[in-house]
Every structure is written in C-alpha cells, then in structure tokens.
Amino acid sequence: MRQLLPMCLAAMATAFTLAACDGGEYETHSTRFFNVPDGGMTFYADETLDSCGIESFDSWTASTDASDWLAFSPTGVDVPGGYYSVDWFYVKPSPNTTDYKRAAMINVDSYHDVGLYVEQSPNLNIGRPTATTPATGDKLNFVLDVNPSGARDSISFTIYSDEATLSGGDEWAGLPDSTFTRGEHKVYLNVMANLTGNRRQTSFTLTSAGVSNTINVTQDVPTAN
Structure with missing residues (x-):
C-alpha cells in the first residue's frame, strides 16, 4: 500500500x-x-x-x-x-x-x-529438539534423546510453506508419516521401551519448500533396578 x-x-x-x-x-x-x-x-x-x-x-x-x-x-x-x-x-x-x-x-x-x-538460514524453524552446530557448513544437527523405558515425547517446528512432510523413522519411535500446512506444529511420539539390549537410533526428515532437515532420535537401554 x-x-x-x-x-x-x-x-x-x-x-x-x-x-x-x-x-x-x-x-x-x-x-x-x-x-x-x-x-x-x-x-x-x-x-x-x-x-x-x-x-x-x-x-x-x-x-x-x-x-x-x-x-x-x-x-x-x-x-x-x-x-x-x-x-x-x-x-x-x-x-x-x-x-x-x-x-x-x-x-x-x-x-x-x-x-x-x-x-x-539453510535450516527450517525447528524448536524441539535443540540444535547443535555442525563441524562444517551451516546445516544444523538435531538430536532427540528419548526415554529408554518408553514414553510420550514430542517434536515442534514452524512451517512457512503451504505444505510440509515429516516422515521416516522406525516403528519404535512412534511417528506415522504426517503432512502439515503453514504454521506452528507440535507432533507427539509414542516411543516404545528399548528391549533390544543395545542403544538404538532412527531419524525423521522434515521437508518444506524443497528444504529438508534431519532429526535423529536416539534411545539408550533401560537401567537395571
């Protein structure tokens, strides 16, 4: 105007x-x-x-x-x-x-x-998990450490395009593939207990307007009582 x-x-x-x-x-x-x-x-x-x-x-x-x-x-x-x-x-x-x-x-x-x-920035607006600075480049690292015994957890982000996706991950991390529109979002994960005897990891990919960030999810083995 x-x-x-x-x-x-x-x-x-x-x-x-x-x-x-x-x-x-x-x-x-x-x-x-x-x-x-x-x-x-x-x-x-x-x-x-x-x-x-x-x-x-x-x-x-x-x-x-x-x-x-x-x-x-x-x-x-x-x-x-x-x-x-x-x-x-x-x-x-x-x-x-x-x-x-x-x-x-x-x-x-x-x-x-x-x-x-x-x-x-080369990064999407991800609020949770907290990012760490990479050794090279400007693409941030996102790592979510979840409860070894299994629990509800979450990922939060803001999207500025008309459509975005959050996909990937193993079944134990509890995330179905999801589509999102412009705005703030909080996605809940229903994480299963780690009964494998080993530390495990999986990853999600958040994509918006052709830009992607990887969110790594890690889970330790429950501590014996």
Whole structure:
C-alpha cells in the first residue's frame, strides 16, 4: 500500500525541518526503512515473504547483487516535489536449498542512499529438539534423546510453506508419516521401551519448500533396578 502525502503533513509527524508548502529556504531529503529488526531481516530456509516499511521524501530505486535468489517490491517510487511517500516493502527470497547461510544487501538509490541487510538460514524453524552446530557448513544437527523405558515425547517446528512432510523413522519411535500446512506444529511420539539390549537410533526428515532437515532420535537401554 502506497501513500503520497504533502510535506506539510510530514512536518507535524517528524522531527525534520521542512520548508513551508508554498516555498521556503530549506528542503527535506530523507529515505529510511522502518519496522525492521536490529541487524536487518532474517529468514528461515522455507520462508519466502516478509515486509517492512520504507518512507522517503525523494524518488528512489532499489537493486541487489543477489537477484538469483532475492526479489522485492516495489523496486522504486517516484515522489513529486512537495510530497513524501510511505510504502510497504516486500522482501521475497527463494527457498534456501543450499547447506549454507546466505546474505545480501538491498541498496536504495535516492538523495540519501540506504540499504537493507537480508540473511537466510539453510535450516527450517525447528524448536524441539535443540540444535547443535555442525563441524562444517551451516546445516544444523538435531538430536532427540528419548526415554529408554518408553514414553510420550514430542517434536515442534514452524512451517512457512503451504505444505510440509515429516516422515521416516522406525516403528519404535512412534511417528506415522504426517503432512502439515503453514504454521506452528507440535507432533507427539509414542516411543516404545528399548528391549533390544543395545542403544538404538532412527531419524525423521522434515521437508518444506524443497528444504529438508534431519532429526535423529536416539534411545539408550533401560537401567537395571
């Protein structure tokens, strides 16, 4: 949504020094992003849309060197003299199917140039189990240690695409193949007791927008009383 407003209105809402609408000695020149977290915008691997605001007293155009994976709109605004613009700025990275974090700047060319830092993780948003940092690359390791005697446990995550799957695992881990839509999810596991005499392991795969993370599930042998 775009708003073009007379500069006289801006004078009442900002701390800038403005000339009178019918002319004056001073001019106001400012372009800024707002509603942006400190450090810029960050995305999970399957997260492909977020927005912030951009306000400018001058015409502007935006560009990036990462157009192979990063899009945005609008790409520019013409601001007539005596007006200023307020727009929602939509940032649209493609899913990050690499094993590495990627980052780029969106550069805004105006009377005063500004930039917006954008970073995208190679990982999905998994809340449980807690992740550990890998030895190489940026793909996180997720390991869930479950009760040796068997118990109900859970995995939690947030999906940003229209459809995701959680699949795999042995029968003892208690997870049927499941499909999920956009939003927060908590999946319960009905884990069986480990009567094999050996530590065992299985794994689940969470996939969203072509991006996958592996969740390893481990179970020790019950301790003898």
